[in-house]
Amino acid sequence: MSGTSSVLNPPADAVAPVRHPDAPAPGELLGTHYEHCFGCGGGQEHGLHLAARAGEGVSVTAEFTVRAAHQGAPGLAHGGILATALDETLGSLHWVLRTIAVTGRLETDFLLPVPVDTVLYLEAEVTAVHGRKIYCTATGRLGGPDGDVAVRADALFIEVKVDHFIDNGRPEEIRAAMEDPDQVRRARAFEVNP
Numbered sequence: 787m788s789g790t791s792s793v794l795n796p797p798a799d800a801v802a803p804v805r806h807p808d809a810p811a812p813g814e815l816l817g818t819h820y821e822h823c824f825g826c827g828g829g830q831e832h833g834l835h836l837a838a839r840a841g842e843g844v845s846v847t848a849e850f851t852v853r854a855a856h857q858g859a860p861g862l863a864h865g866g867i868l869a870t871a872l873d874e875t876l877g878s879l880h881w882v883l884r885t886i887a888v889t890g891r892l893e894t895d896f897l898l899p900v901p902v903d904t905v906l907y908l909e910a911e912v913t914a915v916h917g918r919k920i921y922c923t924a925t926g927r928l929g930g931p932d933g934d935v936a937v938r939a940d941a942l943f944i945e946v947k948v949d950h951f952i953d954n955g956r957p958e959e960i961r962a963a964m965e966d967p968d969q970v971r972r973a974r975a976f977e978v979n980p
């Protein structure tokens with residue numbers, strides 16, 4: 787079964803996404819945007835530890851190995867974890883657009899069960915941009931780029947300023963992030979988006 791809400795269809799005057807001139811080269815590992823991110827941070831024992839790479843155009847690829855901590859049914863990945871993997875991969879597109887954005891809407895199709903130990907191979911791309919609205923899509927395949935599509939998503943991300951996180955995050959984590967020069971450098975790099 788498939789079908790997408792009308793809010794995920796770009797309007798007629800949406801424009802094609804533009805790869806930022808300073809985007810990492812295709813194939814380059816993107817690293818984490820935040821050490822404690824459940825999707826990509828190394829500081830989360832049971833996190834996804836998803837590793838994303840820049841792709842061609844405005845796209846990324848990523849890999850995530852389903853571990854025992856990620857089960858829903860016995861021996862199978864939890865659907866929310868798979869949605870998180872799609873969300874995180876879509877979120878990684880900000881490295882290529884050089885725009886900070888958060889998920890507004892994420893619609894997921896679960897097509898095949900995903901066993902523990904599976905390497906889920908993810909691809910995401912921006913399809914259109916309309917003002918602050920970034921339309922994007924992602925797939926997750928079993929085992930590798932030629933594997934069967936197990937999950938897919940369409941999403942709408944909304945561009946925000948760094949203040950979105952400073953104003954809304956719990957003060958202790960915000961304070962710690964602002965005292966970390968690497969974190970500040972990463973945030974500033976995106977804030978000067980032309």
Ligand SMILES: CCCCCCCCCCCC(=O)SCCNC(=O)CCNC(=O)[C@H](O)C(C)(C)COP(=O)(O)OP(=O)(O)OC[C@H]1O[C@@H](n2cnc3c(N)ncnc32)[C@H](O)[C@@H]1OP(=O)(O)O
Pocket residue numbers: 793819873874877878880886887888889890891917918919942944946972973976
């Ligand atoms: C250092 C690097 C860190 C980088 C950090 C990157 C983190 C990546 C992590 C993975 C991604 C995530 O999980 S991010 C975390 C999950 N997401 C969130 O927490 C977001 C929570 N939601 C919000 O904070 C807010 O609702 C926003 C920011 C999304 C929108 O609020 P706003 O800024 O006031 O904007 P607003 O005027 O409402 O909306 C702007 C336009 O978008 C449309 N719009 C807004 N939301 C929706 C929606 N759900 N569905 C359809 N359309 C929507 C509006 O109709 C409007 O269209 P029009 O009138 O202009 O036509």
